[in-house]
Amino acid sequence: MPTELEELVEFLHSPQHAVKQIALDNLVQFSPANANPKLFAYDNYRPIKDLKEIALKRPETTTTIMVGHAVTILANLCSDTEMRRLITEDDAFIQFVASSIIDLTNRNADLFCILLANMAKLDYITRIFDMDISGVSKDDAFTSSNIMDCLMDCFVKGADRSLNVNANFDYLAYFFADISRFKHGRDYFVTEQDYDNVVPISKLLVFTEKYDSKVRREGVASTIKNSLFDTEKHMKLLTDEAINLLPYILLPIAGSEELDEEEMFNLPEELQLLPADKKREPISDIIAVHLESLLLLCVTREVRELLREKSVYPLIRELHKVTKDELVAELCDRLVQMLMRDEAPTTQEVDAMNSDESDDDEDRIVEVA
Template identity: 65%
Template sequence: MPTQLEELVEFLHSPQPAVVSIALDNLVGYSQGSHQSVFAYNNYESVTDLKKLAQESGKVTVSQSVTILANLCTDTKVRDLIVEDADFLKFLVGSIIRLTNMSTDLMCILLTNLAKNDHITKVFDFDLEHTPEQAKVFKSTKAMDCLMDCFVKGFDRTLNRYASFDYLAYFFADISRFTRGREYFITEQSYDEVVPISKLLVFTEKYDSKIRREGVASTIKNSLFDASKHAELVNNAKINLLPYILLPIAGPEEIDEDDMFDLPEELQLLPSDKKREPLKGLICIHLESLLLLCTTREMREYLRGKATYALVREVHKVHMEDDNIVDLCDRLVQMLMRDEANEDEQKVEEVDMEEDDSDDDAIVEVL
């Protein structure tokens, strides 16, 4: 005999909308913690029900169904059942770019949680059909391009007054862990002739949104695992990557004049009230990005010429009590101050780094 909770789960596919509504109302609270296991009843039939309900027209039904699915993503079996359903995944992305959708931010959280699964790269294969109104906003029908446009253009709720699209930052961070994701962010796209990573850089100092800063910082870091692209990312004036890594870790400290004017122009003569990134974990991510740029001698020389050492030295002084920051600063100093006079010009330094697997690996739960 099923338990009372299992009976509630069974009610999710009732033909009576009122019964389904009561079931959803009661089950949202059980989608977190130890009670989650009830959704596995009858071979996870509830996941199929919830995916169908997420495609209904009622706002409450949709938001509750998506909330439950997002929370259940802590269960890898549930994640697989959702993300391997290409039709539902395409529906989810299509709904996020529907600019009147009142559940968009919840759907962004669900999409982010699904990005822990390798099958998420199917997003790159989706072509979407636009309404006349959407066609005015989105110049590409490719799903990933549309998600980028939502994130960049929709941060101030001018695209969709119900959505900030902030959680797409975590989605980008996760999908950039995959080769196909990294290639997307560092490759010029034909529809607008822009390299996607360049659209995200401005958000590294968006201090009113931890989510955006955190996700974008991790996306930058993950996009740097292909050393052959480093020169293009820092030398191409349309991308100009380095200042956006250095600015968040720069504070109001005075730097010697000899070093000051070697810094990228964006970091010269910073105001006395310049804010440094307040989250130590994010400072670490930016320092790790600099370490990745140190992979080749060409880039080490470039960083030296841009007075990166002087800035890292100041970060070290300010955060001497933080072991992680001190360790990363020390490693950077060793790379930047090394004597390379007798080394092979083409020698590549192995940098012991892995794709970010901390914050962008965490499942986002909806309370």
């Protein structure tokens, strides 16, 4: 005999609108925390297909509430590896989910953002970079027809609900963080885009101190960190005035501590003379991500020297004094080791020293016994 939950899952396939609605109303509160996701593996995972069909919202058979429930269940089911694969490895569904976010009349846009973020755990999601808007009229808010560009614009321009009164697009931050784990994603964020001649990562930096949205701060911090795994772009990200990455990593970890005058005026301009009520990022895990970004930047000597010039060490020193978090303290220690250690001579310096030694050898008189 099937259980009540098993019967509800089977009802998702019912041709009757009312039956599907009853099933969704009940199932949305059960998956996945207090129900076994394997319930949705019934009949070779047919419920996954049913939920996708409901999410596609054919007006004659589906309501906005039903779509919201279906998308919520799909987002939760992404916690199961196989179900996430079945949900994600579907080009048409990826395009539909992204286009639903870009549809500025969509009342469920934020739920679709959560679903897209959960789908981005798989590298298959990088196919989104080759997709254009489909089935949605291009709003004046978008100057590109490329879906990824439009998602960026939603996130940047829509934070105050000015694009869609029903959505703030915050959870796109987690989508960006996950897709930047993959090479194609990292390349996108650190490469100037043709449609607006802007490097995408530069659009996200302002949100590192958006204190009314933990999701944005956390997702953007992780996107920055992941974008730094390819070292060849580090100096451009730090020295290009149109990007100016360093202050946006340092500001969240800086408090109101007083530095001496020399340390203060070596800091990036944005960190000089901070107000007495300057708040440090309140969440230790987010501070840790910024510290990890600094460690990634320390990979090359050229950047380490730049970080020393910009008084990064005094900020780390002051953070270490006040932190009570073990991971933050450990990362501070590692950064101090990287920034305060003596550097080995460069190849050019070694060549110069060898040249000097060679000259000495030539001048030396060899005594004959």
